Amino acid sequence: MQQVQAVVAKAKGAPVELVTINVPDPGPGEAVVQVQACGVCHTDLHYREGGINDDFPFLLGHEASGIVEAVGPDVTSVKPGDFVILNWRAVCGDCRACNRGEPQYCFNTHNATQKMTLEDGTELSPALGIGAFAEKTLVAAGQCTKVDPAARPAAVGLLGCGVMAGIGAAINTGQVGRGRSIAVIGCGGVGVAAIAGAALAGASPIIAVDISAKKLETATKLGATHTVDSSKVDPVEEIKRICAETYPGAEGADVVVEAVGRPETWKQAFYARDLAGTVVLVGVPTPDMTIPEIPLIDVFGRGGALKSSWYGDCLPSRDFPMLVDLYLQGRLDLDAFVTEEIGIDDIEAAFDKMHGGDVLRSVVIL
Structure with missing residues (x-):
């Protein structure tokens, strides 16, 4: 286990807090990712306002890219050092949709089994099963989609939610x-x-x-x-x-x-x-x-x-690498979606800017 800084919403409507959290070592089917960039999405604000559910405290952030730091003993899809975009559609491979060849509609997507916690042991609910307003996060290995490391993290991380949608x-x-x-x-x-x-x-x-x-x-x-x-x-x-x-x-x-x-x-x-x-x-x-x-x-x-x-009916393993390649070829301007780059302690201000419609995305750089 290791301790990192992260942004947490502890109560409905309350300002978010930058706190220390515990990130477990990855178990079977899991990966720890060092987050490089994470977009501030309206969904994060919905979580803070209690608009998703009441499972506080929430570890916010989900439009993210980063480097795989460690993987569980049975993980072969990614390895330490891979540059990945995080997704919230880790397909199971064995539900009705997957078995009929439509994994983009997987009915049994999954997240990490272990829980990240506050220092006192209180379990955190990661936003969309990711929780990436953090220096490092624990996810299911299937939530890591390997892409070309030449891409700008702040831009391609946005494929993790809104841009892909x-x-x-x-x-x-x-x-x-x-x-x-x-x-x-x-x-x-x-x-x-x-x-x-x-x-x-x-x-x-x-x-x-x-x-x-x-x-x-x-x-x-x-x-x-x-x-x-x-x-x-x-x-x-x-x-x-x-x-x-x-x-x-x-x-x-x-x-x-x-x-x-x-x-x-x-x-x-x-x-x-x-x-x-x-x-x-x-x-x-x-x-x-x-x-x-x-x-x-x-x-x-x-x-x-x-x-x-729902999520643009995407299949991350198919769509993310293709769109990143188009970005690197200059055919898809993902940089245009990054209005500003901010620090991890500027998220409340980014939420305020959403209301004015002045930004497409504020992106936290870690």
């Missing part, structure tokens, strides 16, 4: 590509990642929808061909107009990604898609939200698909 929502879940149009409602970190993914796949037009001029500007830099300020115009009608210019007769976009997680914007997405189009919900709603009333005949009459995208 957005890219995957467009490419994996929405299956955009050449000859297909896409609209993305909500241009925060996940939304602009969906736009970057759509651009990578060759979709056109790529329509960014938001009420923030600054976010729409960022969306344009990452591949949006059109922007819609939904505080000024009806976004549904504007999406339809833009798509009809490119594809005469189109009644909306082939794919609409909802990256806000609200009933109002989901309803906009529903009506902004073309006949036989696809809605992809990747924004995270709160438990009290319900699907807005939509006539069932409209659901039937428009055809297509209404999907949810």
Whole structure:
């Protein structure tokens, strides 16, 4: 066991604290990773606010990259010295999804068996089974995805959650590509990642929808061909107009990604898609939200698909190395998602910046 500095949320709504924690030596199927960089994600704030569950204290942080320091006796997938991105989808290999060849939908993903603790022995709940606002963390070896060590840790670590969720929502879940149009409602970190993914796949037009001029500007830099300020115009009608210019007769976009997680914007997405189009919900709603009333005949009459995208339907072992390679080739600008690099004691300030919409990601450098 070793002791390291880490950021913990001890009580609902209370400021996070930098404390000393105990990290066990890795047992069977486990690895200890020296964290190099970790993004500050909205999910971490949800944990602090009690929006996920009440299993305090939480060891926050999950969008991370680092170096494997040690592995358990039976681990062969990674070794000490490997540069890895941490993921929260360590597939089991033997559930219904895995056995039918769809491990990206694994029903039995797992985390480290042992628990990290406070100095007094209180067990910590690591965010998404990772807990990477720490100098070192204990994870399941399957949560470590080896990638090219030439990559910048602060940039590629973001594939561990938000950026992968957005890219995957467009490419994996929405299956955009050449000859297909896409609209993305909500241009925060996940939304602009969906736009970057759509651009990578060759979709056109790529329509960014938001009420923030600054976010729409960022969306344009990452591949949006059109922007819609939904505080000024009806976004549904504007999406339809833009798509009809490119594809005469189109009644909306082939794919609409909802990256806000609200009933109002989901309803906009529903009506902004073309006949036989696809809605992809990747924004995270709160438990009290319900699907807005939509006539069932409209659901039937428009055809297509209404999907949810969980982690961008990604398979880390397949998707992370590919996307890192595209980053190193200059074809995917992951650096654009890093608004600022901060210290481990600056996380509360980063949470405050989220509310203002001034950052895509603050990234903790360890």
